[in-house]
Structures are given as structure tokens and as C-alpha cells.
Amino acid sequence: MENRISESAFKLREMIEKAIQSHEITREDYDKILHVATEDGHIDRHEKALLRELQNMIDDRDIRFVK
Numbered sequence: 001m002e003n004r005i006s007e008s009a010f011k012l013r014e015m016i017e018k019a020i021q022s023h024e025i026t027r028e029d030y031d032k033i034l035h036v037a038t039e040d041g042h043i044d045r046h047e048k049a050l051l052r053e054l055q056n057m058i059d060d061r062d063i064r065f066v067k
Contacts, residue, residue, distance in 0.1 A: 009046040011036050016054050024066045025058070 015033050019025040033054065037047045057063045 005046050006040075006044055008036050008040060009044065009050065012047055012050045016050055019054065019063050020057065023063055025063050026066055030065070 012033060015029065015036065019029065033051075037043050037051055043051070054063070058065070
């Protein structure tokens with residue numbers, strides 16, 4: 001059932017979309033995103049893709065860290 005999108009992947013998508021829309025993320029929100037991704041002890045392929053997308057946007061400075 002690897003094609004099934006997990007509840008945590010949906011939650012991650014919402015959190016990451018908020019950062020994309022504002023072009024900003026706090027360290028606290030970033031930590032929350034990582035917690036959601038790892039809280040079930042497994043990072044599925046959808047979660048990995050979302051985390052990779054977020055990290056790429058941070059690296060490209062499309063999203064920047066704020067206090």
C-alpha cells in the first residue's frame with residue numbers, strides 16, 4: 001500500500017504550503033515539520049518528496065528562515 005498517502009504526508013503538505021505561500025519559515029515550524037515526518041517511525045516516499053521539496057526551496061532561498 002505504498003501508493004496510499006499517509007495522514008502525516010497530508011499534514012506535511014499543509015505545513016509546507018504555508019511556508020511556500022509566505023516564503024518564510026520559522027525554526028519552530030521547521031522542527032514541527034520534521035517531527036510530523038518522523039513521529040510514526042517511518043518516512044514514506046511522499047513525505048520524503050515533500051521534505052526534499054522544502055529543502056530545495058530553502059537552499060534556493062525561495063523560502064527563508066525568520067525568527
